[in-house]
Amino acid sequence: MISGINQLSMTRNFLSYALAAVLITLLLLLAGCTSSSSPAAPAAGSVPDKTYIVGIDGQYQPFSYIDASGTAQGFDVDAMRWIAERKGLKVTFQATAWDGIIPALQAKKIDLIYAGMTITPERAEQVNFTAPYWEVNQDVVARTDSPLTLDDVRAGKAIIGTQSGCTAAIWIDKNLIATGKMPQGNLRLYDNTPLAVDDLTSGRVDAVMYDDLVLKDIIANKSVKKIGNIETKEEFGVAVRKSDPELLATINDGLVQLKADPYWQELIVKYKMK
Numbered sequence: 134m135i136s137g138i139n140q141l142s143m144t145r146n147f148l149s150y151a152l153a154a155v156l157i158t159l160l161l162l163l164a165g166c167t168s169s170s171s172p173a174a175p176a177a178g179s180v181p182d183k184t185y186i187v188g189i190d191g192q193y194q195p196f197s198y199i200d201a202s203g204t205a206q207g208f209d210v211d212a213m214r215w216i217a218e219r220k221g222l223k224v225t226f227q228a229t230a231w232d233g234i235i236p237a238l239q240a241k242k243i244d245l246i247y248a249g250m251t252i253t254p255e256r257a258e259q260v261n262f263t264a265p266y267w268e269v270n271q272d273v274v275a276r277t278d279s280p281l282t283l284d285d286v287r288a289g290k291a292i293i294g295t296q297s298g299c300t301a302a303i304w305i306d307k308n309l310i311a312t313g314k315m316p317q318g319n320l321r322l323y324d325n326t327p328l329a330v331d332d333l334t335s336g337r338v339d340a341v342m343y344d345d346l347v348l349k350d351i352i353a354n355k356s357v358k359k360i361g362n363i364e365t366k367e368e369f370g371v372a373v374r375k376s377d378p379e380l381l382a383t384i385n386d387g388l389v390q391l392k393a394d395p396y397w398q399e400l401i402v403k404y405k406m407k
Contacts, residue, residue: 184223188243191228195404196249216387232298246372265368272345283361289315294329294338297322301342
């Protein structure tokens with residue numbers, strides 16, 4: 134009777150050990166499956182592997198423009214390509230209407246704006262900007278045979294054309310229209326500045342105001358003269374969504390590297406920036 138009880142006890146112990154061994158094996162297998170199927174966490178500060186759509190102004194030479202073959206070119210475009218190569222980013226460029234470029238960024242139709250965008254408090258409420266990379270002022274031009282002076286323009290005694298949504302339009306609204314020097318109707322807004330210059334040469338407007346480097350390129354070989362410069366000291370920055378701090382840090386670091394590289398001076402010479 135005692136030996137039978139011992140035999141039964143030994144059998145139960147064996148079964149308990151066997152069951153425990155099976156449970157441990159199953160747990161180890163499950164742990165192995167879980168660890169192998171979980172994706173590795175991205176490195177801190179890394180930018181996800183994707184193609185970034187860079188919004189540009191398609192008629193903003195020498196900063197950005199679309200050439201006859203449909204390819205994006207310009208100072209800003211080449212700079213972005215250099216940064217993308219150094220940072221391992223894939224980028225493509227998309228010409229976007231200037232007065233809709235920030236809404237396009239916010240709607241995620243584009244991922245950043247690298248197209249001579251002036252950093253302003255109003256825009257900084259909507260997007261984040263990199264550190265400034267360039268500075269411009271506003272040129273004012275008139276027809277070659279026009280007696281118009283810069284003082285006339287500052288006094289609101291001219292019909293002025295410029296691009297919709299640009300800082301020239303903002304300056305005119307703040308300094309001439311809001312002060313009562315010029316009626317609202319004397320500000321003519323266009324989809325792009327070449328159209329404004331066309332109306333200038335046709336006599337539909339008296340003057341055009343726009344970013345100095347860009348306007349200089351637009352009026353080349355036209356019956357138009359520069360009558361003055363308004364010093365605004367606008368600083369250009371690259372704009373990204375406020376929800377993309379990693380991309381902002383990547384572009385900021387890329388700009389620092391670019392400006393320290395000889396290629397920066399090559400770009401300045403290539404596009405006659407100074």
